[in-house]
Amino acid sequence: MxxxxxKERIILYLLAFCAxxxxxxxxxxxxxxxxxxxxxxxxxxxxxLLLGKVWRPQREQFGLVPxxxxxxxxxxxxxxxxxxxALGCAVxxxxxxxxxxxxxxxxxxxxxxxxxxxxxxxxxxAVLVPLVRRIPVPGNTGYGLLSASIVLAVxxxxxxxxxxxxxxxxxxxxxxxxxxxLGATHWQAIRGVILPAARSGILAAIILGMGRALGETMAMxxxxxxxxxxxxxxxxxxxxxxxxxxxxLTGNIAVEIAYATGLHESALFATGVVLFVLIVIVNNLTxxxxxxxx
Amino acid sequence: MIRKTPMLTILxxxxxxxxxxxxxxxxxxxxxxxxxxxSGKIIEAGSTTVQPxxxxxxxxxxxxxxxxxxxxxxxxxxxxxxxxxxxxxxxxAASREVKDSEKEKYPDLVVHTIAYDGxxxxxxxxxxxxxxxxxxxRDIFAGKIANWKEVGGPDKPIVVVSREEGSGTRACFExxxxxxxxxxxxxxxxxxxxxxxxxxxxxxxxYSIGYLSFGFLDPSIKGLVLDGVKPTVENVVAGxxxxxxxxxxxxxxxxxxxxKAWLDFILCEEGQKIxxxxxYIAVR
Amino acid sequence: xxxxxAATEAMSPPCGRRFRLxxxxxxxxxxxxxxxxxxxxxxxxxxxxTGYVVARGLHLINLxxxxxxxRGGISGEGGISTTIITTLYLVALVVAISTPLGVxxxxxxxxxxxxxxxxxxxxxxxxxxxxxxxxxxxxxxxALFVMALDFGFSLLSAGLAGACLVLPTIIRAxxxxxxxxxxxxxxxxxxLGATKWQTVRxxxxxxxxxxxxxxxxxxIGRVVSETAVFYVTLGGSYRMPRSLLSGGRTxxxxxxxLATETRAFEKxxxxxxxxxxxxxxxxxxxxxxxxxxxx
Numbered sequence: 001m002x003x004x005x006x007k008e009r010i011i012l013y014l015l016a017f018c019a020x021x022x023x024x025x026x027x028x029x030x031x032x033x034x035x036x037x038x039x040x041x042x043x044x045x046x047x048x049l050l051l052g053k054v055w056r057p058q059r060e061q062f063g064l065v066p067x068x069x070x071x072x073x074x075x076x077x078x079x080x081x082x083x084x085x086a087l088g089c090a091v092x093x094x095x096x097x098x099x100x101x102x103x104x105x106x107x108x109x110x111x112x113x114x115x116x117x118x119x120x121x122x123x124x125x126a127v128l129v130p131l132v133r134r135i136p137v138p139g140n141t142g143y144g145l146l147s148a149s150i151v152l153a154v155x156x157x158x159x160x161x162x163x164x165x166x167x168x169x170x171x172x173x174x175x176x177x178x179x180x181x182l183g184a185t186h187w188q189a190i191r192g193v194i195l196p197a198a199r200s201g202i203l204a205a206i207i208l209g210m211g212r213a214l215g216e217t218m219a220m221x222x223x224x225x226x227x228x229x230x231x232x233x234x235x236x237x238x239x240x241x242x243x244x245x246x247x248x249l250t251g252n253i254a255v256e257i258a259y260a261t262g263l264h265e266s267a268l269f270a271t272g273v274v275l276f277v278l279i280v281i282v283n284n285l286t287x288x289x290x291x292x293x294x
Numbered sequence: 295m296i297r298k299t300p301m302l303t304i305l306x307x308x309x310x311x312x313x314x315x316x317x318x319x320x321x322x323x324x325x326x327x328x329x330x331x332x333s334g335k336i337i338e339a340g341s342t343t344v345q346p347x348x349x350x351x352x353x354x355x356x357x358x359x360x361x362x363x364x365x366x367x368x369x370x371x372x373x374x375x376x377x378x379x380x381x382x383x384x385x386x387a388a389s390r391e392v393k394d395s396e397k398e399k400y401p402d403l404v405v406h407t408i409a410y411d412g413x414x415x416x417x418x419x420x421x422x423x424x425x426x427x428x429x430x431x432r433d434i435f436a437g438k439i440a441n442w443k444e445v446g447g448p449d450k451p452i453v454v455v456s457r458e459e460g461s462g463t464r465a466c467f468e469x470x471x472x473x474x475x476x477x478x479x480x481x482x483x484x485x486x487x488x489x490x491x492x493x494x495x496x497x498x499x500x501y502s503i504g505y506l507s508f509g510f511l512d513p514s515i516k517g518l519v520l521d522g523v524k525p526t527v528e529n530v531v532a533g534x535x536x537x538x539x540x541x542x543x544x545x546x547x548x549x550x551x552x553x554k555a556w557l558d559f560i561l562c563e564e565g566q567k568i569x570x571x572x573x574y575i576a577v578r
Numbered sequence: 579x580x581x582x583x584a585a586t587e588a589m590s591p592p593c594g595r596r597f598r599l600x601x602x603x604x605x606x607x608x609x610x611x612x613x614x615x616x617x618x619x620x621x622x623x624x625x626x627x628t629g630y631v632v633a634r635g636l637h638l639i640n641l642x643x644x645x646x647x648x649r650g651g652i653s654g655e656g657g658i659s660t661t662i663i664t665t666l667y668l669v670a671l672v673v674a675i676s677t678p679l680g681v682x683x684x685x686x687x688x689x690x691x692x693x694x695x696x697x698x699x700x701x702x703x704x705x706x707x708x709x710x711x712x713x714x715x716x717x718x719x720x721a722l723f724v725m726a727l728d729f730g731f732s733l734l735s736a737g738l739a740g741a742c743l744v745l746p747t748i749i750r751a752x753x754x755x756x757x758x759x760x761x762x763x764x765x766x767x768x769x770l771g772a773t774k775w776q777t778v779r780x781x782x783x784x785x786x787x788x789x790x791x792x793x794x795x796x797x798i799g800r801v802v803s804e805t806a807v808f809y810v811t812l813g814g815s816y817r818m819p820r821s822l823l824s825g826g827r828t829x830x831x832x833x834x835x836l837a838t839e840t841r842a843f844e845k846x847x848x849x850x851x852x853x854x855x856x857x858x859x860x861x862x863x864x865x866x867x868x869x870x871x872x873x
Contacts, residue, residue, distance in 0.1 A: 255487045259460025
């Protein structure tokens with residue numbers, strides 16, 4: 001009996017140890033990234049890093065503003081292009097599609113979510129960049145925010161759609177039946193009752209999509225141009241901003257990490273820290289907004 | 295970390311002494327002795343320009359000595375210098391001279407120049423310009439000249455393609471074309487992380503211009519005549535083409551064992567033949 | 579019904595009045611048409627991306643392509659055999675490292691954990707880790723495994739970094755599977771005199787197995803598709819890895835290198851096609867297994 005109790009205890013401790021694995025990993029990641037980035041924070045200074053507008057490591061200039069803006073613009077673009085179709089798809093699959101159609105489309109959406117990002121990057125290089133290049137604005141190279149946003153939008157669409165659909169389906173049937181009983185049309189029931197009820201789940205889906213957009217690396221460096229300039233309109237028309245080349249925080253790290261030494265390398269780790277903090281802020285900000293609404 | 299056994303070094307020393315393959319000019323240099331059986335592992339890292347060449351040289355050496363494993367990695371010239379200097383790899387590759395600051399930091403670094411390489415200015419094949427002056431190239435990359443019509447071409451904006459900082463190719467370009475105290479490469483330039491990526495971008499982006507190593511020239515892009523000189527190996531050897539840099543392999547201290555064998559092979563007739571085949575310039 | 583519609587019309591804001599003048603039925607028609615469009619958009623996007631890549635790449639795939647190694651150089655000659663092997667090695671390594679830890683964690687969190695402080699922290703760890711972008715795992719792997727522990731660019735470094743990356747995935751999937759096991763199963767087992775662990779091992783885990791296996795398949799899918807993490811920890815060599823400490827290239831990375839550095843764009847498409855087919859296969863396999871579980 002004692003032996004068995006001992007065995008149970010040991011197993012308990014083993015499993016508890018496993019449970020801590022994720023936390024320990026997270027702490028290790030935080031530790032190492034901060035440790036490597038510390039020289040940059042110390043010697044360059046947080047202010048210069050976050051507010052500096054020029055990134056030329058050879059000249060000891062490590063300003064991250066162009067990359068921060070690049071990441072933000074491309075994510076906003078991806079959300080603008082991707083969220084409406086994604087939500088529409090979610091509502092469609094959950095409420096409107098006949099069972100047969102749903103059985104065909106839902107797996108397709110899930111499949112889209114699993115396709116490697118390089119494939120999207122490849123498609124972007126081969127099809128999107130030449131296509132965007134056709135827009136007749138001088139200075140339009142095809143590489144830039146628009147191509148990157150489209151690629152990202154397609155990448156996050158299945159993620160947002162499937163999670164939002166789950167959220168919509170989770171709304172209790174009584175809500176919908178009650179609305180219909182009161183004389184509402186199906187669409188009115190969706191708009192007035194179901195969607196508001198599913199709001200937190202839908203928001204969670206969008207946040208997840210946003211996180212994926214901010215964190216995407218390889219597909220970005222294939223289509224965004226990786227220029228160090230602050231993205232700006234190509235001419236007097238402010239809309240041409242989308243045609244500007246740019247670089248994301250993730251791309252900054254990936255393109256230069258292999259070549260960087262010393263302070264430069266440390267600055268790239270600092271970029272990683274900034275990226276991580278940005279994602280945490282964005283996630284929690286949206287969660288806050290959601291709580292406010294309630 | 296040089297992986298070897300003391301026995302092997304002695305064997306090698308004897309074998310080399312007996313063979314007579316030395317990296318000095320000889321009327322008919324003798325080939326590498328095939329009798330000496332080398333084994334072990336060599337890790338090489340650094341310049342992406344040197345990488346394909348190092349791959350081919352590694353393959354050839356490994357074909358002769360199947361027990362040897364040579365691992366070739368990229369990383370860029372700066373990583374090559376650092377890794378070699380700190381001893382984290384056996385051989386570092388750099389497509390540029392070692393900087394003074396690096397020489398100070400790693401005083402044991404030994405430089406072996408295995409080839410010379412020209413850096414060509416390339417444009418998309420449909421650009422109707424065949425040559426430019428150094429000044430024009432400088433102004434284009436600085437962003438001062440922004441339209442092809444300013445250099446005799448069509449009325450189209452110039453798309454500048456460059457390498458990321460830390461690249462040896464870029465360092466060479468900046469030093470010899472932009473000039474040590476010259477203008478900076480425009481911030482609008484599309485940056486790519488390797489010679490191959492520059493080639494792909496220039497080949498597929500109309501009205502683009504970039505620079506890359508001679509070894510990457512191919513029919514998908516057009517090499518420009520610079521100050522009246524064509525970007526060919528002959529012109530580099532003749533000293534006419536101005537943008538040239540050494541391709542260096544670096545070791546921490548004098549190389550021994552299988553590393554030395556590989557380096558000797560590279561500087562040997564057969565090794566240098568491969569160098570020329572790949573589009574670079576032999577050391578002799 | 580129309581009265582209801584009229585009431586809402588009277589209260590609606592001035593903007594969009596035109597739309598509101600339409601009957602609710604008509605509005606529904608329009609809305610639903612748009613929704614149909616959105617639904618079809620997902621399919622179109624899927625077909626466009628995968629269809630294009632497969633169309634351009636499929637014809638290059640043959641036994642030779644799959645079984646010969648890449649030869650490097652600008653022309654990108656050769657096949658993709660070494661990349662396939664490297665991918666397989668990496669998958670095996672990541673699954674071997676992350677599954678015991680992940681399933682163990684899931685068991686603890688689902689079966690044993692109370693409301694202690696540290697359990698909250700542990701859960702927080704899982705949630706936060708799931709949100710970390712993959713390039714940061716790459717940086718971490720580079721700093722710790724490649725540099726500090728001196729494993730260099732190797733399968734080992736990449737495997738460890740990859741295991742960290744997928745840990746939240748396997749924990750979540752396993753935890754959900756375990757939680758879904760009906761309470762009666764456990765109670766029955768305990769009533770028969772089994773200990774907690776015996777219950778878990780003999781009753782809960784087997785029931786949760788389909789879900790856990792799905793989690794493993796998700797992990798495999800992640801390793802196959804990931805690029806950023808391995809870009810920074812695996813090195814770029816296209817040769818066959820000879821040991822845990824050798825570097826290499828996964829298929830996904832090979833697509834990247836082929837596309838950006840060589841003339842062999844078609845080969846990049848072909849490799850991408852192999853990836854797409856593999857993804858479809860993994861997806862179908864996961865479905866099948868969950869299907870078995872339903873029985």
